[in-house]
Amino acid sequence: MENSNKLCFMCGAIDSDGIILNGEMICRACEEKIVRTSASDPEYDDYKDKVKVILFDEHAKC
Numbered sequence: 157m158e159n160s161n162k163l164c165f166m167c168g169a170i171d172s173d174g175i176i177l178n179g180e181m182i183c184r185a186c187e188e189k190i191v192r193t194s195a196s197d198p199e200y201d202d203y204k205d206k207v208k209v210i211l212f213d214e215h216a217k218c
């Protein structure tokens with residue numbers, strides 16, 4: 157069983173209803189933000205970078 161009390165990777169909220177991406181949790185609020193943010197939004201790059209870190213495990217490797 158997965159631990160259902162994971163913290164949201166994006167905002168740190170605890171949401172057992174969130175989605176798990178590659179072992180990291182994203183709460184529904186952040187998931188909606190990602191889905192609704194268009195490429196012209198200033199936040200888009202920030203979200204995109206965070207999701208990329210999750211999906212491709214691009215944690216700083218120096």
Ligand SMILES: [Zn+2]
Pocket residue numbers: 164165166167168169182183184185186187
């Ligand atoms: Zn969140």
